[in-house]
Amino acid sequence: MTAVRSMPVRRIAGGMPLRFRAVAVGAGCLLLALVFGVLAVGGGDYPMSPSDVVRTVLGGGSPAEDFVVHELRLPRVVTALLVGAALALAGAVFQSLVRNPLGSPDLLGFTQGSSAGALLVVVTGGGSAALAGGAVLGGIVTGVVIYALAWRGGLHSHRLVLVGIGATAILTGVNGYLLTRGRLMEAARAMLWLTGSLDGRGWEDVLPLLAAMAVLAPVVLLGCARPLAITEMGDDLARGLGVRVQGMRLVLLGAAVLLTSLAAAAAGPVSFVALTAPHLARRMTGAPGPNLLAATCTGAALLTGADLAAQRLFAGHQLPVGVVTGVLGGGYLVWLLAAQRKAGRI
Secondary structure, three states, X not given: OOOOOOOOOOEOOOOOEHHHHHHHHHHHHHHHHHHHHHHHHHOOOOOOOHHHHHHHHOOXXXXXXXXXXXXXXXXXXXXXXXXXXXXXXXXXXXXXXXXXXXXOOOOOOHHHHHHHHHHHHHHOOOOHHHHHHHHXXXXXXXXXXXXXXXXXXXXXXXXXXXXXXXXXXHHHHHHHHHHHHOOHHHHHHHHHHHHOOOOOOOHHHHHHHHHHXXXXXXXXXXXXHHHHHHHOOOHHHHHHOOOOHHHHHHHHHHHHHXXXXXXXXXXXXXXXXXXXXXXXXXXXXXXXXXXXHHHHHHHHHHHHHHHHHHHHOXXXXXXXXXXXXXXXXXXXXXXXXXXXXXXXXX
């Protein structure tokens, strides 16, 4: 029997193995996210230096500093970190599942499903807790319906994309109708939520998403990353290597839908993070495949940086973070398309 040689570790031009490059990019993005978070906590009507922020977080601040940091500002920063990480991880999973760089919960109907659930709660006069529950339930129901419609002897990427695009169109119309049914104050509240905002976030917004990330992130990053990368090379090859393709897709789709829904419940349907973060991670690592860890950390840095910009861009006026991510993400997408066209790839 011929011995099977182990595959050589792929390296980038500078000589660093791709696996170490991905870990280095993830660590760098996570550090950048923490720096953005410290700067965000230190801003506002009660300014604090970065050293004061770190000292207070570690338990050495005055009572006033402790209240400002732990009760008013830190929940918002932690929400931004978790929402960015969850959306980026879900986006990387979707892009790999559908084998399409434009695969994202924003474009496949899942975000619109969460929005429909939240808008239904707003129209019926529900409170903030009910709105979050409606967003989660709407995303889950949409995921189940899309999965059922896309299934035919298995879940295939092209059917998932087509069904997702159709669901996006239908749910966009439904959401527009729901907005017209609400009273003026309800419609204004719904529009702010639909833009994506981190204003007034507390620990009650953090805990559900934190619990979900604690459970789902290890499942995706540790249990499914390697089979997902193998599946990108083709279902037949993956089955030959022992990957249970359909079962893995079901697990990953469920995890990505839950992460998207809970992120929307915490901050609204923040746009373009799920689409842009995996692209940025792939360009920084230089590695093919899903780049799940690097994408997750990139998303955390992207959203915390966008929230910092939303707070500081205009003195005396804070923008919803979804406005900043929409501008940055849309600009990046236009630049990427222009670069691809210039290179003759489209």
